[in-house]
Amino acid sequence: MSLETKSKAARTPGAKRAEEGEYLFELAKVNHIMGGPDYSTANGSCIEGDRMMVALMSMPAGTGAQPHSHPNEQWIYILEGTFHMTVGGQEVTAKPGSVVYIPSNTMHAGRASAERDVLFFTVKDTSHGLHGIKAA
Numbered sequence: 001m002s003l004e005t006k007s008k009a010a011r012t013p014g015a016k017r018a019e020e021g022e023y024l025f026e027l028a029k030v031n032h033i034m035g036g037p038d039y040s041t042a043n044g045s046c047i048e049g050d051r052m053m054v055a056l057m058s059m060p061a062g063t064g065a066q067p068h069s070h071p072n073e074q075w076i077y078i079l080e081g082t083f084h085m086t087v088g089g090q091e092v093t094a095k096p097g098s099v100v101y102i103p104s105n106t107m108h109a110g111r112a113s114a115e116r117d118v119l120f121f122t123v124k125d126t127s128h129g130l131h132g133i134k135a136a
Contacts, residue, residue: 010046011128013033014033017048027054031046040066052126057121062112074124075123080116082112083110083113
């Protein structure tokens with residue numbers, strides 16, 4: 001990592017900022033933040049670098065994220081459970097092994113199935129923090 005990384009704070013409140021010389025992180029032990037405090041039940045760990053951030057999030061069964069968008073694009077990889085989403089007006093059902101792509105500034109929402117929590121790994125660029133902007 002560059003010296004530039006060492007002096008910067010994370011864009012997302014509560015996220016871990018990777019420091020110079022830090023190369024290994026245990027996501028379950030890093031931190032615990034809300035994925036979208038005013039619109040989502042997703043919660044978990046988030047680590048930010050210079051240009052990318054990663055997060056391991058869970059969403060309790062039957063709960064979800066209200067419509068929102070963010071200026072950064074996002075990838076969501078489903079590890080456990082079923083995630084029912086609407087991305088840009090299109091409905092998708094993501095199961096373990098599925099990857100969902102959300103382009104920047106695209107309205108999206110999602111809900112964990114009623115049967116089981118959803119566990120997902122997500123990646124975003126750091127042009128904006130982890131949290132999105134709730135639809136009006």
